[in-house]
Amino acid sequence: MRRFLPILMLMLALAACGGESADPSDIPELPVGTAAGIQAILADSTQPVVINVWASWCIPCRSEAPLLERAAAATTGVRFIGLNVQDEQEGARGFIAEFFPDAPIEHYIDESGDIPVALGGTRGVPMTFFYAPGGELVALHAGVIDERTLALQLDEIRSR
Amino acid sequence: MAMVPVYLVLYWEARRGNAASCTRDLWDIALSAAATGLLVGRLGAMVAGGVNPITHPADILIVRGGVATGPAVMAALATVAWLGRSQLWVIADGLSAAALAGLAGWHSGCLVRGTCLGTPSDLPWAVAQNGSAITRHPVEIYTAIALIAGAGVIAGLRFRGRLAPGVATGSALAYAAAIRLATEPLRPSLGPGPIGWYAVGVAVGAALVVWAIRRSVARPVAEPGA
Numbered sequence: 001m002r003r004f005l006p007i008l009m010l011m012l013a014l015a016a017c018g019g020e021s022a023d024p025s026d027i028p029e030l031p032v033g034t035a036a037g038i039q040a041i042l043a044d045s046t047q048p049v050v051i052n053v054w055a056s057w058c059i060p061c062r063s064e065a066p067l068l069e070r071a072a073a074a075t076t077g078v079r080f081i082g083l084n085v086q087d088e089q090e091g092a093r094g095f096i097a098e099f100f101p102d103a104p105i106e107h108y109i110d111e112s113g114d115i116p117v118a119l120g121g122t123r124g125v126p127m128t129f130f131y132a133p134g135g136e137l138v139a140l141h142a143g144v145i146d147e148r149t150l151a152l153q154l155d156e157i158r159s160r
Numbered sequence: 161m162a163m164v165p166v167y168l169v170l171y172w173e174a175r176r177g178n179a180a181s182c183t184r185d186l187w188d189i190a191l192s193a194a195a196t197g198l199l200v201g202r203l204g205a206m207v208a209g210g211v212n213p214i215t216h217p218a219d220i221l222i223v224r225g226g227v228a229t230g231p232a233v234m235a236a237l238a239t240v241a242w243l244g245r246s247q248l249w250v251i252a253d254g255l256s257a258a259a260l261a262g263l264a265g266w267h268s269g270c271l272v273r274g275t276c277l278g279t280p281s282d283l284p285w286a287v288a289q290n291g292s293a294i295t296r297h298p299v300e301i302y303t304a305i306a307l308i309a310g311a312g313v314i315a316g317l318r319f320r321g322r323l324a325p326g327v328a329t330g331s332a333l334a335y336a337a338a339i340r341l342a343t344e345p346l347r348p349s350l351g352p353g354p355i356g357w358y359a360v361g362v363a364v365g366a367a368l369v370v371w372a373i374r375r376s377v378a379r380p381v382a383e384p385g386a
Contacts, residue, residue, distance in 0.1 A: 063225030066209025144224040151348035
């Protein structure tokens with residue numbers, strides 16, 4: 001039994017390390033997004049825009065969420081949009097409460113998952129689009145994004 | 161891409177520098193250290209990001225979500241120290257060049273992931289992303305080249321038997337940390353990055369080299385056959 005004590009203590013320590021979540025009921029319902037609406041936002045934007053496509057059931061999305069939250073909080077002059085796809089309001093609000101309660105990210109819901117396809121992507125999640133001001137697509141990253149790639153593409157869209 | 165250079169360097173050294181019976185041990189320890197470092201580094205990144213590893217165990221497998229450098233290196237070194245405790249400096253020195261080569265392989269993985277580029281540069285060898293006019297430092301390639309050169313120098317000195325026990329280990333640690341410290345300003349980043357960890361690595365590696373040299377002067381290693 002004593003052999004397993006360090007493992008038990010490690011697991012207890014890890015269990016205590018989870019971040020504090022907001023109450024999902026405090027998160028307002030997500031507005032329903034449309035392809036035309038998102039394209040209008042992009043065309044009218046005088047700032048670079050990052051669109052991150054996510055779903056509450058997607059494990060890799062959970063993995064990259066802390067990085068996106070940190071990037072949105074630390075980056076000025078870039079508009080961050082979260083596009084929740086193939087999901088329901090309840091799950092989406094729970095995810096936002098857990099990862100993005102205070103992050104400066106506008107979230108939309110797209111239950112059909114058609115918007116990323118209309119923007120030139122696929123139905124896969126997660127996916128991140130990087131746009132220069134005026135809506136020019138600079139980069140499309142499919143899959144989990146790492147800090148280096150995110151920082152590089154943010155630098156790229158801010159330099160245009 | 162990290163473990164292939166480790167294997168190649170160990171295989172190469174097996175015929176020249178390592179004790180005849182220890183190359184297989186070195187490979188086993190290298191694999192164990194890499195796996196432990198990856199696991200602890202991933203757990204560290206998850207905890208730092210506010211994700212509970214107990215309630216979300218599947219997230220541990222998404223290594224691309226981030227690996228905390230400091231905890232990963234400490235866990236890898238602790239694994240080497242524990243598994244090689246019976247002949248610590250033979251094992252640690254035997255792994256030093258291979259570890260630098262492995263790190264070079266890890267950095268050259270950017271060629272597969274498309275993440276080699278750093279801050280903007282006008283140098284003739286600077287590279288632009290597809291569709292971009294902004295040329296950038298291929299910073300991960302700089303790092304990989306510097307690390308592989310360091311691996312070659314340390315392996316060469318070991319072959320000539322010119323290093324006291326512990327010097328190769330300290331030199332490799334200090335060199336790897338110094339290369340990361342020197343190239344960090346060339347990487348686009350969302351924050352200062354783990355610069356403090358790299359500075360600690362340089363200091364610990366340099367202290368180890370000084371300690372090993374002083375120890376060997378005070379207690380010279382016996383010549384083979386003496």
